[in-house]
Amino acid sequence: MxxxxxxxxxxxxxxxxxxxxxxxxxxxxxxxxxxxxxxxxxxxxxxxxxxxxxxxxxxxxxxxxxxxxxxxxxxKPAEPPLPTLADYLPTGDPLAPLSARAGRRIGMGQVDDLQQRVHGLRLADDVLAGGDLIRPALRELRSAVKLYREGSHSGEVGRELLRQVGELAQIAGWIASDAGQYVEAESIYRLGLSAARQAEDDTLAGNLAGSLAYQLSNTGREVEGIQLARAALDGAGTDAPAKARALYLDRVAWAHTKAGQAQPAMRALGEASEALSQDSEGSEGPPYLYWVDSGELQVMESRVYTELRRPLRAVPLLRDVLDRYDATHTRELALYLSWLAIALADANEPEEAAATAERVITLSADVASERTAERVRVVLARLDDYRDVPEVRAVLDGAA
The missing domain is CATH 1.10.260.40 (lambda repressor-like DNA-binding domains)
Known part of the structure; x- marks a missing residue:
């Protein structure tokens, strides 16, 4: 009973x-x-x-x-319930406060310091790869969890600490995933989801769940990726900031794309664009969504078209994005070029695909990112169909 x-x-x-x-x-x-x-x-x-x-x-x-x-x-439910975010919380309670807190009193000053370090780590991820950042990211996360568990603080400060732990877990999980540490990343995302739920921050919980869904979709767990991406969208609710809903819908679109489901993917892309159109310059929203804009939605749209083998739509979008992309973001530049190389190969333009692949390989050489390394492997495998083309054969032989 x-x-x-x-x-x-x-x-x-x-x-x-x-x-x-x-x-x-x-x-x-x-x-x-x-x-x-x-x-x-x-x-x-x-x-x-x-x-x-x-x-x-x-x-x-x-x-x-x-x-x-x-x-x-x-x-007796009529049918099995769909997963909710609660289904993805870690076992036990890794954030449970110690029974006797002997640590120093924590105030908003320490919370502000932590917030600045989290933001600094996020900005560093814009220009550095996971392999370069994973150690400092994990150190910061362990330190933040220890601060919450061992320090003495009011309920308000405790919630703000939990929120910062959640934000830190999102970027640390992303960094770990980029470094190819997928099991570690999943544990970190689940820890962050627990922190966000305890802080009652639905927007942050959606960001963490969407990030984990993205990893699942990219690592052969497509059905779980769809379920979690949908749970992230549903859990955040209709009151979520416009940029947040656009991001969640982007994750839904990608999850369906990786599962080969074109119609729901395109529908989610349209809904993401509609959600972002409701954002205004003065609208309130979490600072960590600073990078979500129409350009990022265009990137996702072009990637979806590439994955669905629709090169005539993908190539113009990718070229438009790359023409105005910040060249200091080497990892992202390599990733976006990799999708352009695939789309060019699908469009039966092997010479241009080879030239683009050459740039991908050159940019990826000094980037400690498993994501870029995997994309290089995907591009080379696709170019192998054109091995008889001299430009392609030169790229393949050079890579070998």
Missing amino acids: SGNIGANIRRERDRCGWSQARLAREVCRVAGVQGEPVGRQEVSRWETGKRKPREWLPFIAAALGVPVGALTEPQ
Whole structure:
């Protein structure tokens, strides 16, 4: 019976769109108790069946706005539920505060310092590759988690710390993924998702989930990529900032593309463009979305066309993007050129494809990125169909 109760509590909490921490606060409010005798961990124990709610059950039902019977009766869903972001949280609680915090008092000053370091790391990722940044990124993440777990702080400061841990996990996960450390990256993304959910920051949670979905789609887990990309979009809700929704829809488009599903991919691209059109210069939005603009949507659109073998649409878009791209962003330049090389090969232009591939190889030589290395392998494999063309054979022999 306790297992049914736990599943029912979780179902009703998800229906309300609440985090476990939010439910804990609402239960205490309904019960009229001072302090926080019920916390997020206690709710987690109820939902996993590790502990029975007992005397708290009426207050849980009241907080959720359902009769007690709705929580105690066996529930038989008509069909398996779609995954939600809660399904991707890490096991246990790696962010649980220590039972006795002996550390120094943490205030907003330390939060601001951490925020500056996170932003600096994000800017560094614009020009450096994962292999160069993974060590400092992991050091910063471990330091931030330790600061939250061991320091003494108010509830407001704690939430801001969790938000910075989530932001740091997103960029550290991205860096680890770029370095080819996919298992490490997935663990980092899940940690960040837990932090974002506890901070009740749905936009940040969507960014983390979308980043992980992108990795899944690119590493042979296409079905999971679609499910998680959709869960990220649904979890953020319609009130998410315009740039955030555009980014989530971009991830959905890519997930469907990697699964070979052209129609939903194109539909998501159209919705992403529509979402971004609702953004205005003065609109509020998280600073970490600074890079999401019409140019980035054009990049994704061109990549989708390339993957779907529609070179006549992909080539003009990619050339337009590359004509105005910042040459200091070597990794991204190499990546975008790799898609142009593929699109040119698909358009039966092997000589131009070979010349573009030469640039990709040259740019990638000094970039410590598994993503660019993988794209070089993809380009060379595609060019092999034109081995009899002298320009292509020269590129292939040089790479060998």
